Amino acid sequence: MIPRGIEVLWEQRDAVLSGLLTTIAITVVSALCAVLLGLTLFALLISRRRSVALILAWLIDLMRCVPFMLFCYMIYFGLPSFGIVVSNMTAGIAALTLYNAAYIAELLRGSFAALPAEGIEAGQAFGFHGSRLLLRIILPPVLLASIPMLGNQMVQIIKDSAFLVIIAVQELTFVANEVQATYYVPFASFVCAMLLYWVLCLAVEAGVRAVLRIAEARRCRKMPREGRFRPSGHRTVQILQGPPGACGYRSFGIGRRDGLHSRTLRRRQVDAAPLHQLARDPGQWRGLFVG
């Protein structure tokens, strides 16, 4: 059965590819629209007009409590009751956009709540207000902190796009279902679809890692070499040497670096791989602490 399934899928590769491209198109358009709408909702959520923020918070909570399938049905089958008739593709993209924009607004709000208030107070003290305060002072650190969570939400959009089969959008799950129903190869058909969804999610994860790497590289591009991010997996130990009793060290997890500097201390940075060797020669590493 399985070899036949693979044979059938190979014969139907054009249809499978079409379904995959439809899924990619739906996901990209929905993700872009959801991020833009989510940013707008976030700006209103943190508004000082409490009534606006409160009403929006309720709407977002409502959206997060409704099953996506139900929401899809409502958009496609319910809106015509009010004279709004849209195609299944438009309804699907609208449902994905509205549904995920609520989640994105909430996760951005969470990142904002974790942001130290002093930076924002400093922005206000220097005359930033309104959209300038939001765009220059609030959004950059919020977005930087939210990149991994936004990546998760993109993966969620990819998976939610499979629900659009209920309104006959001819995306990947729809095509896989058609193939298995026509040729009786359910296992091969659905495993193929799963693998393709997995590849899409891997692409999103790779994109998130690339964005984080670019952000870190931009932060460190003109720093001294010892300050560079080291993604190689080595633990990096920063050792501060100085007079006996001098304080100061940091040990870091993989790829992380934090700073503790003093002009009165010299510092060196070494690989922690031979850490046990360093411990054997304490005289050389005066002031070393590892924790």
Next chain:
Amino acid sequence: MSDRELAHIRTRIGMVFQHFALWPHLSVLDNLTAAPLHVQRRPRGEVGEQAEALLRKVGLWHKRDTPPSRLSGGEKQRVGIARALMMRPVLLLFDEPTSSLDPELVGEVLTVMKTLASDGMTMVVVTHEMGFAREAATRIVFMDQGRVVETAEPETFFGKPATDRAHQFLARYESEKSRTQIR
């Protein structure tokens, strides 16, 4: 007063925060130039020149591209002072600028502040550094429980305080100072 009017007034009043409040997503140089460029809308060339001059003055030009997380406390506070000066304020506010710093770094910041004072900058400083207040201030405002208790010139305040509360405070300060000196 509308937000816009308040923001306009704030552009003429510089503030230095207790916990530095540098913008973490910007380098040292970008921290200095952000407000003059995007709030005051001054030309980029002029802002760049002023930023370089101020960073050289506080001794941090070599760290212009460093993110704030990689600076020591004293360096962060000096950047904070330079950032406030970039706005060409008529008044500088300092909220306990040295209280978050270790004693080694307090001196760096106080030196910069004394230089500003000698250059004639109007400053309102909330501080517990009695020695600095005595040396640099033209007027002392002593507060307790959120209320102004006494205002006087430094010689008068430290030599012959008018109120009992100020007298009590200074007596405790002197005894603590002499106790730590004996140690």
